[in-house]
Amino acid sequence: MEEWNIGRKEEGRRLDAFLMERKGWSRSFFMKALRTKKIKVNGKKMEPSYRLMEGDAVRSFVLEIKKSRPVDILYEDENLLAVNKPAGLLSLDVTGRTEDTMLDRVNSFLAERGEKTAYPVHRIDFNTSGILLLAKNGRAGEILDRMIKERKIRKSYLCVVKGRPSPDKGRLENQLFKDAKKNRVYVAEHTVKGSKTAITDYRVVASRNGLSLVECHLLTGRTHQIRCQMAHAGHPLLGDDKYGSKEWNREKGERRQLLSSYKTTFDFGEEGGLLSYLSGKTIRLSRVPFVEKYFKGVEI
Structure with a gap:
């Protein structure tokens, strides 16, 4: 938690302008924090336009966003994100005990662009590398989950x-x-x-x-x-x-x-609904380090 006690210099400023400048947040990120009750003034939720008063206590319960680590994006559109997960990194951690996962890295990257969070529709083992698919909205997530279960994503x-x-x-x-x-x-x-x-x-x-x-x-x-x-x-x-x-x-x-x-192919047609445009598309890695190490010159 972070707290700021408002003095005379900040009096009269809008709550949104104060925090966006102080924290370097995008407006969409600020609005999400406000909507999820992670921003409070004197213990209460306020509107973005609230004018600060001397003596106000502004509190943020937002976990500090760390500078995002590099994310190897293989494909991206408004519904889907495909990234290359390195070996030795969790896809995600439902226990909350691990601070650095592929999901954390992706969402930190998206937050810096002022975009909504994504979530993976499958997992890759900790010590396995390769293509991880993440949905950028609920409808896309439902379709991807169904297509995976029906074995229409190879x-x-x-x-x-x-x-x-x-x-x-x-x-x-x-x-x-x-x-x-x-x-x-x-x-x-x-x-x-x-x-x-x-x-x-x-x-x-x-x-x-x-x-x-x-x-x-x-x-x-x-x-x-x-x-x-x-x-x-x-x-x-x-x-x-x-x-x-x-x-x-x-x-x-x-x-x-x-x-x-190393390769993912979308084998669905019109049953892909919102994602039908992906039908027949293949996403693949351009290089795999262990192939270059042991089988240099072999094309994949």
Whole structure:
């Protein structure tokens, strides 16, 4: 909380002008703070046009906006924002314990432009990089959420695995069940209590020095799907301690799984409603650092 005691010099100034100048806020940001009762004068909510009086106590309960960190924007319009989330960063934090998430960075960036907040319609694991979609309004969010559930937004991943999968192109289909306490997923060849079907199509893009660059397309969206299925097939992701070999990962100098959501394609048509204009559009990363490190010269 911040508080200002109004003196003679500030007397007669409008509340909105005083705070916008003092804090460097945009008018839209100030109005949102006022509307959500985060600005009070003498303990009461006032109109933007309220004229300050000597002795007034102006209080702000707005969390201080930090200077936004760089945000790699891949695509943006009035409904949708697609950003490149780096590995080692949470998509969002519902507990409120983490100050720096991809969502925080995006909304800090939008606040500096005087725009409304956005929110992600899906998540990407902490140690996974790649394309994160955020809705800029409620209607767009509803549509994106429905299209994701109906598998009409295709997400393709790149990963580096041990060895070379055979055949070079195929499908992995298993039953996965999650141990919530261990935050670990296990693979079963047949249906067991609590298991769900997981289907991943894969294609070997290149192989070098005992490693393969593999493109994976998710037909289902299960927790740790690519990581546990590839490991079960005998090809754990490089850097993945949970499903692979920690010793091997350290020998290679990797501490995070080399996995990136590098391409997103919108496969819906008119059923996309407000977002039908996105039909057939593909958003992709122009570069993936681990591809350049281990498979320099390979086009993705």
